[in-house]
Amino acid sequence: MKKLFGLLLLLILSVGLVACSSKEVSNSGDGDADTGTDTPSSSDSSDTADSGEDGATITYWYWADNTEYSNKMQEIIKEFNETNDKGITVVGEEYPWDGGGYSETLFTAAMGGGGPDVSSFKLTSTPQFVANGLLANLDNFIADWDDKGDINDNLYNVMKQASGSENIYVMPWNTQILYVYYRPSIFEEADVEVPTTYEEFLTAIEKTTLDRNDDGRTDVYGFGMRGAKGGQEPWGSFIHGRGGSFEDMTTEESIAGMKDFVNLYEQGYVPPTATTDGFNEIIANFKSGRTAMTIHHTGSSAEMVETFGDDVSAFAFPPGEGQWTSMGDTENVIFESSKNKEAAFEWVSYLATGKGQEEWTIATGNVPVSKKVQALDHFQNDRFMKASIDGASYAGILPILDTTTEWINTIWPNTIASSLMGDITPEEAMNTLQEELYK
Amino acid sequence: MRKSKLKRRRIFSLYVPITTILLFLLFPFYWTFVTSIKPELELYGPTVTYWPQNFTMESYRSLFSEFEFLKPMFNSFLVATITTFVTLFVSTLAAYSFTRFEFVGKRILMGLFLTNNMFPNVLLLIPLYSIMRNANLLYTPLSLVIAYATFTIPFSVWMLTGYLKDLPSSLEEAAMIDGANRAVAFIRIILPVLTPSIIATGVYIFIQSWNEYTFAVLFTNEDSRTIPVALKNLIGQLGVQWDLLTAGGIITIIPVCIMFFFAQKKLIEGMTSGSVKG
Amino acid sequence: MLVSPALLIVTFVVFIPVIEAILMSFQNYDLRRPNDIGFIGLGNFIAIINDPQFWQAVKNTLIWVIAGVGLQFFFGFILALLLNQPFRGRGVVRAVSLIPWATPGVLIGLMWKWIYDGNYGVLNDLMYKLHFIDQFIPFLSQTSTAFPSVIVTIIWQGIPFFAIMILAGLQGISQEMYEAADIDGASRMQKLFRITIPSLKNVIFITLLLRIIWVSNSVDIIYNMTGGGPSYSTQTLSVYIFNKATVLNLGYSSGMAIILMLLLSIVAIPYLRKSFKEG
Numbered sequence: 001m002k003k004l005f006g007l008l009l010l011l012i013l014s015v016g017l018v019a020c021s022s023k024e025v026s027n028s029g030d031g032d033a034d035t036g037t038d039t040p041s042s043s044d045s046s047d048t049a050d051s052g053e054d055g056a057t058i059t060y061w062y063w064a065d066n067t068e069y070s071n072k073m074q075e076i077i078k079e080f081n082e083t084n085d086k087g088i089t090v091v092g093e094e095y096p097w098d099g100g101g102y103s104e105t106l107f108t109a110a111m112g113g114g115g116p117d118v119s120s121f122k123l124t125s126t127p128q129f130v131a132n133g134l135l136a137n138l139d140n141f142i143a144d145w146d147d148k149g150d151i152n153d154n155l156y157n158v159m160k161q162a163s164g165s166e167n168i169y170v171m172p173w174n175t176q177i178l179y180v181y182y183r184p185s186i187f188e189e190a191d192v193e194v195p196t197t198y199e200e201f202l203t204a205i206e207k208t209t210l211d212r213n214d215d216g217r218t219d220v221y222g223f224g225m226r227g228a229k230g231g232q233e234p235w236g237s238f239i240h241g242r243g244g245s246f247e248d249m250t251t252e253e254s255i256a257g258m259k260d261f262v263n264l265y266e267q268g269y270v271p272p273t274a275t276t277d278g279f280n281e282i283i284a285n286f287k288s289g290r291t292a293m294t295i296h297h298t299g300s301s302a303e304m305v306e307t308f309g310d311d312v313s314a315f316a317f318p319p320g321e322g323q324w325t326s327m328g329d330t331e332n333v334i335f336e337s338s339k340n341k342e343a344a345f346e347w348v349s350y351l352a353t354g355k356g357q358e359e360w361t362i363a364t365g366n367v368p369v370s371k372k373v374q375a376l377d378h379f380q381n382d383r384f385m386k387a388s389i390d391g392a393s394y395a396g397i398l399p400i401l402d403t404t405t406e407w408i409n410t411i412w413p414n415t416i417a418s419s420l421m422g423d424i425t426p427e428e429a430m431n432t433l434q435e436e437l438y439k
Numbered sequence: 440m441r442k443s444k445l446k447r448r449r450i451f452s453l454y455v456p457i458t459t460i461l462l463f464l465l466f467p468f469y470w471t472f473v474t475s476i477k478p479e480l481e482l483y484g485p486t487v488t489y490w491p492q493n494f495t496m497e498s499y500r501s502l503f504s505e506f507e508f509l510k511p512m513f514n515s516f517l518v519a520t521i522t523t524f525v526t527l528f529v530s531t532l533a534a535y536s537f538t539r540f541e542f543v544g545k546r547i548l549m550g551l552f553l554t555n556n557m558f559p560n561v562l563l564l565i566p567l568y569s570i571m572r573n574a575n576l577l578y579t580p581l582s583l584v585i586a587y588a589t590f591t592i593p594f595s596v597w598m599l600t601g602y603l604k605d606l607p608s609s610l611e612e613a614a615m616i617d618g619a620n621r622a623v624a625f626i627r628i629i630l631p632v633l634t635p636s637i638i639a640t641g642v643y644i645f646i647q648s649w650n651e652y653t654f655a656v657l658f659t660n661e662d663s664r665t666i667p668v669a670l671k672n673l674i675g676q677l678g679v680q681w682d683l684l685t686a687g688g689i690i691t692i693i694p695v696c697i698m699f700f701f702a703q704k705k706l707i708e709g710m711t712s713g714s715v716k717g
Numbered sequence: 718m719l720v721s722p723a724l725l726i727v728t729f730v731v732f733i734p735v736i737e738a739i740l741m742s743f744q745n746y747d748l749r750r751p752n753d754i755g756f757i758g759l760g761n762f763i764a765i766i767n768d769p770q771f772w773q774a775v776k777n778t779l780i781w782v783i784a785g786v787g788l789q790f791f792f793g794f795i796l797a798l799l800l801n802q803p804f805r806g807r808g809v810v811r812a813v814s815l816i817p818w819a820t821p822g823v824l825i826g827l828m829w830k831w832i833y834d835g836n837y838g839v840l841n842d843l844m845y846k847l848h849f850i851d852q853f854i855p856f857l858s859q860t861s862t863a864f865p866s867v868i869v870t871i872i873w874q875g876i877p878f879f880a881i882m883i884l885a886g887l888q889g890i891s892q893e894m895y896e897a898a899d900i901d902g903a904s905r906m907q908k909l910f911r912i913t914i915p916s917l918k919n920v921i922f923i924t925l926l927l928r929i930i931w932v933s934n935s936v937d938i939i940y941n942m943t944g945g946g947p948s949y950s951t952q953t954l955s956v957y958i959f960n961k962a963t964v965l966n967l968g969y970s971s972g973m974a975i976i977l978m979l980l981l982s983i984v985a986i987p988y989l990r991k992s993f994k995e996g
Contacts (some may be wrong), residue, residue, distance in 0.1 A: 063672075063676075064675060065676045065677040065678075066673075066675050066677060066680055067501075067505065067673070067680065069675070070672070092661075093660050095656065096668060096672045096674065097674065097675050098656070099674075099944075101963070105656050105657060111568075111748070112564075112565050112572055113569050113573075114568065114569075114572045114577060217852065227858075228944070229944065272835060272853075272858065272859075273834075273835035273836060273857075275855075275859070275947040276855075276858040276863075276946060279677070280678045281836075283678060284482075284483045285836060288483040288484065288837070290836060299676070299677055300677060307480075402749040403749075405964050406966075409960065409963070409964060410945065410946075410960050413946050414945070414949050415948075417946055418947075418948040421859065421860065421947070423860075453799060456799060457796075457799045457800075460792060460796050461810065461814065464813075464814055464816060464817050464873065464876060464877070465813060465816060467828050468816045468820070470831075470839060471824070471828050474831070483837055486842075487837060546989060550986075553926075553989075554982075555731045555735060556934070557930055558731075558974055559974050559977075561958070561959050562734075562738045562741075562962055562970060562971055563735065566733060567730070567734055570733070570734075590731075597926075597927055598882070598923060598927065600923070601886075601923030602886060602889065602919075602920055605886060605917060605918065606889055607891070635884075635885040635889070636885045636888075636889070638885065639882050642815070643878070643881075649821075650820075650821040650822060652821075652822060652937065667821045667823055670823050670824065674827075679827065684824065684827065688824040691824075692819045695819040696815055699811070699812050699815050700809065700811070703812060704808065706811075706884060706885055
């Protein structure tokens with residue numbers, strides 16, 4: 001019986017394979033050609049869709065940072081499907097974030113001629129998607145859009161910069177502005193005030209590093225440093241604190257900032273695991289009381305309050321010679337292969353300025369991009385939102401080039417680790433970082 | 440006297456080494472389990488606790504109720520089972536012919552079989568995806584079966600070839616002298632003797648397809664998700680949901696072990712039953 | 718004829734992509750810059766040979782494979798011999814020894830990372846309580862300990878593989894040979910080296926070969942534990958290939974993949990030759 005079943009299956013397999021291989025041959029020959037703007041014509045995501053725009057079905061890929069957010073997204077989708085007046089149905093499909101592997105999954109699917117109509121997106125991936133002609137140009141949609149003015153012009157400019165052109169391919173959704181979390185009780189214990197300058201900030205880190213019982217083991221580290229992927233964001237604030245910049249990381253000022261950074265590790269003001277600490281570790285160390293300060297955004301504020309109640313607060317990264325903090329971001333994109341771009345835009349704009357924006361940013365604690373939503377009481381009365389909004393004026397992003405993803409994934413963490421451990425000097429590290437970003 | 444000396448020898452030659460190895464193999468599993476029943480506060484507490492102070496089974500409950508973990512489990516089971524049967528059927532025949540017949544290009548074929556396992560999957564993703572899409576197999580369990588079979592078949596053919604070569608060929612010859620033809624000899628003599636090897640190879644195939652992530656994330660959607668993808672969904676930008684992840688891990692491992700518990704009996708039966716018939 | 722179904726599946730599904738990838742290695746195939754894609758001959762290979770990271774990765778791969786597979790085999794073999802002896806509860810012990818292998822790669826990486834953790838890790842806590850150390854060791858955060866730590870993890874994962882494969886092989890050895898040896902008064906060690914190992918020759922060779930290929934290609938454990946860091950100290954060739962491929966420099970990573978394939982062939986070909994001469 002089993003064998004019969006196996007044979008049958010095999011037969012089906014072979015027939016299917018022969019059929020597909022003949023198609024494949026015609027498709028694979030033109031490797032160079034189909035990397036242009038004409039992506040393979042059929043899109044399986046729209047197979048189920050009706051021909052007209054009304055009553056269209058669009059697929060939406062997203063990742064969720066935890067189960068609650070996942071449920072929230074399903075709720076928003078359900079609500080949109082029930083309330084939109086064009087009969088559009090969004091089918092949401094969750095994909096793992098996978099430490100950024102999400103973007104690669106998305107890219108592979110889109111290059112293979114599949115993928116969704118709409119997807120959530122990170123700005124750093126823009127160059128590679130645009131270069132391969134995968135994303136739909138949103139210029140006309142935005143020009144005709146009633147809510148156009150509800151999003152700050154500055155944000156549109158950031159989206160344009162990311163594509164390296166005058167066109168917008170990426171629809172703003174929400175942002176996260178980094179600020180410093182601190183523990184008032186530890187500050188009191190160490191007799192430190194909230195720093196107002198970069199220099200004071202460095203001193204505060206030193207002073208809040210405590211060995212409470214003088215046994216030679218540090219009980220509290222002043223700062224939870226992030227040396228793994230993602231750490232380039234808080235690191236950028238140090239570089240700018242001495243007046244350096246991303247444009248030229250080999251200037252004296254930039255190197256001075258790097259030296260401060262390395263010094264914190266060498267002096268033992270940060271946990272010895274800093275070379276590989278990522279998001280999980282810096283948050284865990286802060287929540288367990290092992291660090292007095294760390295840098296993150298509002299995404300983690302709810303759990304901070306849950307852990308500490310009033311014994312946690314925040315300040316914006318203080319000014320030195322320069323001042324900079326990182327603006328994290330999440331966007332949505334429409335794919336060029338989508339047959340229902342009109343319907344897709346209805347959906348992304350619902351997330352950008354509609355009910356979806358309000359519900360999502362309130363649930364996740366991210367900073368809204370819609371001015372209307374920003375003005376809501378919920379966002380005005382929150383101490384962490386306040387630190388975010390304080391930082392907004394000097395918040396920026398890393399230069400987005402086609403080299404940025406690799407730089408963030410491997411070059412930055414490994415170069416920084418080498419430098420922290422003293423294998424290379426801060427000057428050498430900065431030279432490598434500069435060369436690799438502008439390759 | 441003699442008996443106690445024998446017993447002591449057994450302690451040192453069997454129980455001590457096996458306990459040591461088992462401790463090493465099982466401790467991480469124990470730790471996974473303990474993590475799954477700890478509340479999060481205790482995970483990052485000032486002291487490491489070896490048994491939770493506050494025991495909670497909440498994660499297991501929410502895994503099945505809110506997270507619908509049964510669905511990916513069923514999908515994984517389906518894919519792994521089909522892959523295992525297809526692969527075993529195909530590769531047993533192939534391995535048999537590789538060891539018992541001479542034909543042109545045999546060596547090249549075996550070599551080619553190996554090279555495909557030498558090549559990193561990550562470079563094959565885009566073309567494979569477009570093959571699956573053009574064959575209209577995307578998001579069906581069949582796409583995963585095919586993808587996995589292409590990697591498990593060469594492996595299994597090689598494995599089984601190894602086992603077959605170590606078998607004394609006298610077994611089969613004896614049967615053929617008795618007048619049985621090759622097919623009958625294969626089914627009646629070789630197959631029973633080969634059972635342990637087939638089981639072991641089957642275990643390999645099953646586990647491989649049960650745990651694979653890279654293809655699974657691309658070739659499945661919400662309806663056909665398998666376990667590794669579902670587990671990875673629990674790790675977001677805002678950290679790991681330890682309780683759910685470890686609970687999910689425990690639930691993933693246990694069925695495999697239970698199945699193996701029943702299969703392992705066959706692992707030792709093979710030779711005895713084979714020689715009776717031979 | 719019996720081979721054809723197997724051949725059909727493997728050929729159609731994998732060979733076309735593999736050939737495409739081989740072609741990529743002779744091109745400047747970087748999907749981040751699709752307009753610059755073009756034939757560059759051996760350009761990728763020349764760049765690879767001059768890349769210090771590549772050589773470090775080759776060295777790491779050698780250590781990874783030799784130490785990893787070697788010790789997996791050693792402990793797996795012992796475990797197989799032990800599990801082949803009759804004792805009470807053997808079925809259960811066999812079933813649970815499968816656990817490391819049955820654990821999904823995602824979880825292996827995360828759990829071991831958690832065990833090694835420099836702040837809350839149980840390994841540090843145990844060693845501290847037993848007074849082996851007086852400061853917690855950041856196992857995965859310093860170059861000196863990171864690589865040995867991930868190697869221990871791959872050993873842990875691979876022991877059951879060898880144990881089960883060899884256990885299956887042990888069932889094919891006829892008891893008569895052992896009985897004859899007993900009559901000659903052979904010691905246990907003599908029986909092991911004269912009967913057991915020679916009878917398992919092919920199984921041992923093949924499991925080793927397949928495992929070497931598998932381990933040298935494995936990415937998920939290192940990737941989930943360290944991502945190849947800190948300071949590239951845990952970056953094996955396959956992880957380097959993976960890292961380059963995920964940032965879409967497909968030409969460069971295909972080039973390295975081919976070099977990896979050639980390196981593995983050096984191991985595989987002598988065996989192939991030998992085994993078919995005998996056959």
